Amino acid sequence: MNNNEKQKLSVLIITLNEEHRIKSLLEDIDFADEIIVVDSYSTDQTVAITERFSNVKLLQNEFINYTSQRNFALDQAKNNWVLFLDADEQLTANLKTEIVSTINSEKPASAYFIYRTFMFKDKKLNFSGWQTDKIFRLFNKSNCRYNEERMVHEKLIVNGSVSALKNKIIHFSYTSYKDYKEKMYHYGVLKANEKIKKGQKPSFLLMVFHPLYTFLYQFIIRLGFLDGIKGITICYLNAYSIFIRYYELNRITSSKI
Incomplete structure (x- = not known):
């Protein structure tokens, strides 16, 4: 790498109905050389808010699944270095500085993990499986x-x-019980379709015991009980998503018979 040549960064964001979050995120990433928002035809004010930012390229693309949407966004980026963000995430000043210095280092890696701090509403969740996310x-x-x-x-x-x-x-994933439950349901449905694509058959035992195992593992082994009511809520909803996975797998498979 030529140390005199500054590496450029593209920030990629995929959105669907993020009117309450997108403005603050776009204001916070002005350090990027390119910002691309790929929207899945939002029905709220996400598009209107995004269009106010002259430095942001807005594209709309039909949502099939998260992987296809991310790969679509990747194909739009002009720069090799990309940073993917969700609308419910926030960067600290130190993280921004570290990102810029990392991509301009002498021998950067091909990819970097970033740890996340999970926020339950406006307070940090310390355990419940998220401490090493x-x-x-x-x-x-x-x-x-x-x-x-x-x-x-x-x-x-x-x-x-x-x-x-x-x-x-900083990951502001949990804003309300209703919103998080809907998110977990959506994830469960996608995982069910993923399993169908792989040819997996429904299993009553897995539908019962996998969610139970998930709850107990996160609540006990991953110390969710130390998060109190918040821990019970998160561990339950994560287990709920596992249950929906097998419920939908059974429902979809049965409907094809």
Whole structure:
């Protein structure tokens, strides 16, 4: 790498009805050389708010699943270095500085994990399985692509070395019980379709015991009980998503018989 040549960064965001979050996020990422929002035909004010930012490129693309939407966004980026963000995430000043210095370092990795701090409404969730949450968000797209076999909880295929950043993303995922439950339901449905695509058959035992195992593992082994009522809520809703996965798998499979 030529140390005199500043590496440019594209920030990519996929949205659907994010009118309450998108403005603050777009104001916060003015350090990027390119900002692209790929919207799934929002019915609220997401598009109107985004259009107010002259430095943002807005595209609309039909949502099939998270992987296809992310790969579509990747294909629109002009720069090799990309940072994927969700509308419910926030960068600290230290993280921004670390991102810029990392991509301009002498021998950067191909992809970087970023740890996340999970916010339950406006307070940090300390346990419940989220204390070690990390995800690939910063990477060189010339060496990376999302696995097309995954519809949700996307898997990045990395051709090269990986590393992790020190600073965390603040993740405002839980704003209300209703919204988070709807999100978990949506994830469950996508996972069911993913399993159908792989040829997996319904299982009553898995529908009963996998959600139970998930709840107990996150609540006891991952110390969710230390988060009190918040821990019970999160552990239950995550287990609920697992239940929906098998419920929908059974429903869809039965309807095809």
